[in-house]
Amino acid sequence: MSDYAIELTGINKSFGPVRANHDINLAIERGTIHGIIGENGAGKSTLMSILYGFYQADSGEIKVNGKKITIADSQVAIAAGIGMVHQHFMLVENFSVLENIILGAEGGSILNSAIDGARGELERLEEEYGLTVDPDAIIEDLPVGIQQRVEILKALYRGAEILILDEPTGVLTPAEADHLFRILNQLKDQGKTIVLITHKLREIMAVTDNVSVMRQGTMVATRKTAETNVGDLAELMVGRRVLLQVDKGDANPQDVKLAIENLTVKDSRGVTMVKDASFEVRAGEIVGIAGVAGNGQSELLKAISGIQKAESGRILLDGEPIGVTGNADPKLLRHRGMVHVPEDRHHMGLVLPFEEYENSILGYHDDEAYLNGPMLNIAAIRADADRKIEQYDIRPPNNRLKTSNFSGGNQQKIVLAREMERDPVVLLVGQPTRGVDVGAIEFIHKRIIEMRDAGKAVLLVSVELDEIRSLSDRVLVMFAGEIVGERSPETSEGDLGLLMAGINNEAAA
Amino acid sequence: MNNELPRWVDYGLIPIFNLAVAFLVSGLVVLFVGENPIDAAILLVRGSFGYGEGIGFTLFHATNFIFTGLAVAVAFHCGLFNIGGEGQAYIGGLGVVVVVLALDRYMPWWVTFPIAIAFSAIFGALWALIPAWLQASRGSHVVITTIMFNFIASSLMVWLLVGWLKPQGSMAPQTRTFEEGGQIPKMDWLFDLFGAKLGGAPLNLSFLVALIAAFLVWVLVWRTRFGYELRTMGTNPTAAIYAGIPPVKTVVITMLISGGLAGMMALNPVMGEQTRMELDFVAGAGFVGIAVALMGRSHPVGIVLAAILFGMLYQGGAELAFDMPNISRDMIIVIQGLVILFAGALEHMFRPALVNFFGILSMGSKKSAGETV
Secondary structure (H helix, E strand, O other), X not given: OXXXXXXXXXXXXXXXXXXXXXXXXXEEEOOOEEEEEEOOOOOHHHHHXXXXXXXXXXXXXEEEOOEEEOOOOHHHHHHOOEEEEOOOOOOOOOXXXXXXXXXXXXXXXXXXXXXXXXXXXXXXXXXXXOOOOOOOOEHHHOOXXXXXXXXXXXXXXXXXXXXXXXXXXXXXXXXXXXXXXXXXXXXXXXXXXXXXXXXXXXXXXXXXXXXXXXEOOEEEEEEEHHHOOHHHHHHHHHOOOOOOOOOOOOOOOXXXXXXXXXXXXXXXXXXXXXXXXXXXXXXXXXXXXXXXXXXXXXXXXXXHOOOOOOOEEEEEEOOEEEOXXXXXXXXXXXXXXXXXXXXXXXXHHOOOOOEHHHHOOOOOOOOHHHEEOOEEOHHHHHHHHHHHHHHOOOOOOOOOOEHHHOOHHHHHHHHHHHHHOOOOOEEXXXXXXXXXXXXXXXXXXXXXXHHHHOOOEEEEEOOOHHHHHHHOOEEEEEEOOXXXXXXXXXXXXXXXXXXHOOOOHHHHO | OOOOOOHHHHHHHHHHHHHHHHHHHHHHHHHHOOOOHHHXXXXXXXXXXXXXXHHHHHHHHHHHHHHHHHHHHHHHHOOOOOOOHHHHHHHHHHHHHHHHHHHOOOOOHXXXXXXHHHHHHHHHHHHHHHHHHHHHHHOOOHHHHHHHHHXXXXXXXXXXXXXXXXXXXXXXXXXXXXXXXXXXXXXXXXXXXXXXXXXXXXXXXXXXXXXXXXXXHHHHHHHXXXXXXXXXXXXXXXXXXXXXXXXXXXXXXXXXXXXXXXXXXXXXXXXXXXXXXXXXXXXXXXXXXXXXXXXXXXXXXHHHHHHHHHHHHHHHHHHHHXXXXXXXXXXXXXXXXXXXXXXXXXXXXXXXXXXXXXXXXXXXXXXXXXXXX
């Protein structure tokens, strides 16, 4: 038998023009914990979906335990001993633990014998791996950490020898995460092979034996964890791309226009997403918020723009508080000069089935310039849309075209034109160049700097470190909902990367 | 992926295609019961459009369906599925009766009529208010609550008709017959213009009210600020919240408008035809409205056309059942069901094939403009 549990050779996978996986080679030793790390969109999840049979590779070879196999669907993967614990659990909330574990392996239309058999098997597994769970508890009553344990047990019950965990700590508290790592080590000692997908460097260092780094669909390196360090990995992960050249003069910061004081935001499940954040943005400066996606930046932006209610804290816009814990009305905030280019233009910034001109007034549709009493002044709206189309070079220049038919870059320009042309006091920008073609990136960056030079206070949230570094005058780093430090944009990528992984060198020194 | 179709295909070819298939299958059904489908089709069309009285009946039925179809469409643009048109129309009838019973002896019809229009709309709207509020603030789904309210409306009206609205001594659960001041004039003048005879057909001025309502719905949805908000809400609720559109208010007002339109349907049968309120006068028009809105793509023009089609099925079907003994009244309902099935439920059956077809046709020419991300 081969020493490798999994060998992937020359895996390619494209979605339309996007190459999600490009010529991937990966060998995972049996009985080890192998980390796969990379930024969002680097192709980690696609690769694992290929391994688990959700997608078919366009080309390439998969060997499990030295045997070449074709994984047509997840049934084949399970039969080959591969189990997967998804980022979003695949559990039936109102079923008991036992019922969830036999789901898909009921073995007949009468459940009694399967349940009895499963109970015995479950007790054995729990004992063997120290994974204690009450088999009769209802899933929705269990804490997230235990739910995850059920997912692991589910995989083991099906005889998984190779366990893939996709971003397993995203929803866990630090204590739960530590417990998970202990379980993983135990599983390893029992001879299981574990693949851990994550973007958190610290987890890789804490628990893996080997680590592979992915960037933009390619596998850039595989290292023994003991022979590498966080700095190296951060560099491999972020890459040594040349900075986008942006002509930018010195900032001339004036009065504080936006002040955040001790802001705490929880999501609908009650998980704290932003923890006690405080900072200021002055007129004439760009403050960048760096961080790995999912560390609270989205919630911060939503709370400031009045879309999401905050738990506690204060936000001052131009010295005046906004009702951040009560009913902060996005409409009112717009009137007070806070404009918002949202992170997700498809779901928030635009109504894709609308015609372009209709989107050019979204949020400003109660502006008198666009109205005739209760009626829309279509002629005025279209004239205004045409003016913006020309100014922002939106192509094709047709205000009657459905918004979904514009390219990503042009869709983003529609949003930018709408928000920036309001002469705001504060400009909130989230992921301004996500999914935007290279040509438009430069234009968008230039416009953001022009806004700064015109004396606007700009708050920029981006997961692109290059973008943060080249645009910002000050960089704040967010990790696990907290602002963990402020740096100048000249700070090296490695240092910022460490901070983004929650490791504060200055504090340690 | 681009699944756009030219407008004329989307709004013209696909409905005609669906309709043709529905009639083809209906033809098989007619064949199966031993009648000639071509003769049946000719009878159907001649019965509904062949002579003045037939046309009058067709448009009379269509009037009901325009109102209920518009009601469904307005809610649909806001992402709400109001299937309570039946109950809202029924309660709308109560509004009509309240006005007419009070005024018909003292006022001419042209005074009673506008007030009755307003009251039918208000009563229908109020019947939609509770489901609307429950949906907007408590998350109870309007599909469930509106259908429940249909049953409540039905029981309530039986109780009112039997216990309160029925004249003393009468055995029939219906109001007294309205005086002239409570009757909407028939539209024989229009038919006289073309040298046709309206005859006994109950086509009345509420048909014109329905057409005006259709135009106003178009203005509301596509030309007003509120219409913009309700469409944003219906297409992308996240974007609506981002844009500061108040969700509760938008949902409630939309449902009030929807209920009001359904309520106005009562004018046609109550004041226009029966000149009294009878038990179950809505007779399923609220539900036909759903099919009409689906087939008409929730656009007022489409709704008017679809309503006339269903009016034709009602009227022509009645004639067909009369002339062809093998085709019973139930068989007509089967045919109507097939039209609903193909035009509504299976609306997307032929779409993918047509998208492919037109995609291949326009491959070269649209490349630059049609790209999506």
